[in-house]
Amino acid sequence: MLAAILAPPEPVGTSPGARFVQKAITVLLIGAPVAAVGAVVWLALPPTLLDVALMLAMTAVAMLGVTVGFHRMLTHRAFTAAPWLRDLLVWAGATSLEGSPVGWVAMHREHHHYSDTGKDPHSPHAYGSVALGTVRGFVHAHMGWLIEGFPAKPEKYAPDLLADRRLMRINTWWWIAPVLTVLVLPVAVGWAAGGARGAATTLVWAGLLRVGLVHHFSWSVNSVCHLWGDRPFETRDHSRNVSWLALVSAGESWHNAHHAFPTLARHGVDEGQMDLAGDLIALLERRGWVTNAKWPNPEMLDARRRSA
Numbered sequence: 377m378l379a380a381i382l383a384p385p386e387p388v389g390t391s392p393g394a395r396f397v398q399k400a401i402t403v404l405l406i407g408a409p410v411a412a413v414g415a416v417v418w419l420a421l422p423p424t425l426l427d428v429a430l431m432l433a434m435t436a437v438a439m440l441g442v443t444v445g446f447h448r449m450l451t452h453r454a455f456t457a458a459p460w461l462r463d464l465l466v467w468a469g470a471t472s473l474e475g476s477p478v479g480w481v482a483m484h485r486e487h488h489h490y491s492d493t494g495k496d497p498h499s500p501h502a503y504g505s506v507a508l509g510t511v512r513g514f515v516h517a518h519m520g521w522l523i524e525g526f527p528a529k530p531e532k533y534a535p536d537l538l539a540d541r542r543l544m545r546i547n548t549w550w551w552i553a554p555v556l557t558v559l560v561l562p563v564a565v566g567w568a569a570g571g572a573r574g575a576a577t578t579l580v581w582a583g584l585l586r587v588g589l590v591h592h593f594s595w596s597v598n599s600v601c602h603l604w605g606d607r608p609f610e611t612r613d614h615s616r617n618v619s620w621l622a623l624v625s626a627g628e629s630w631h632n633a634h635h636a637f638p639t640l641a642r643h644g645v646d647e648g649q650m651d652l653a654g655d656l657i658a659l660l661e662r663r664g665w666v667t668n669a670k671w672p673n674p675e676m677l678d679a680r681r682r683s684a
């Protein structure tokens with residue numbers, strides 16, 4: 377995801393210089409929310425109610441943009457959206473600062489293609505399963521791969537998106553979304569509400585910390601959800617269902633179900649499984665803005681269900 381930060385509009389160069397710049401920017405982006413936590417403690421910057429509200433709202437926009445837009449719509453074609461809605465979902469996903477839409481999709485399709493094998497870009501099983509290997513694997517799958525890894529080739533994994541001129545226009549300008557929502561909007565809103573100090577607290581809480589939350593919620597699906605949890609369905613990989621991440625991941629943590637049925641619009645396929653992204657797609661379908669949504673049915677689920 378974030379490793380593809382320099383990908384748009386062209387694939388990342390693989391020269392040592394380009395790789396160094398890419399790694400430096402990735403480290404900076406991973407470190408910015410950590411620095412923001414330091415600033416909160418060091419400068420005593422408690423959030424205002426406005427900061428918390430904006431932080432939660434922008435976290436929801438980014439998470440739903442990534443899960444509904446980048447993941448279920450673009451990567452797996454789980455439904456078809458009206459053109460205006462498709463644009464909106466992609467722009468919302470771009471606010472997550474997880475790289476360009478095309479770079480994100482290429483990387484995620486590569487993950488499904490090689491899941492938990494040696495060619496998976498972010499498998500936590502890359503270092504074996506003994507204690508130290510699990511720790512190293514967790515760090516690698518959570519964020520180490522962003523620094524170490526090579527972006528997946530869009531020509532190989534996302535030719536359908538490269539041929540989509542309307543989407544490629546957003547792909548060229550995707551970075552405007554995080555610039556506006558991480559920096560410009562928080563500073564403007566905070567300044568209007570409380571001058572310089574207001575701008576500082578809103579930037580830290582609703583800008584930098586918000587990005588950190590979204591990143592770690594997303595990255596947990598790659599790390600936690602391939603290590604610990606239930607495996608109700610037969611898959612070739614180590615994907616798991618992790619109920620305690622369901623809310624913050626907007627339903628993506630039903631990851632074993634997702635690997636078993638990648639094209640479904642809903643990942644929380646069993647009774648009582650919270651899936652906000654799936655709920656949103658169902659709502660949009662009722663409005664008539666989404667068509668061709670692929671929903672689970674009991675026969676399909678039972679055919680892949682593992683015996684207890």
Ligand SMILES: [Zn+2]
Pocket residue numbers: 487491597598602615631635
């Ligand atoms: Zn996975």
Ligand SMILES: [Zn+2]
Pocket residue numbers: 447451452484488634638
């Ligand atoms: Zn997927």
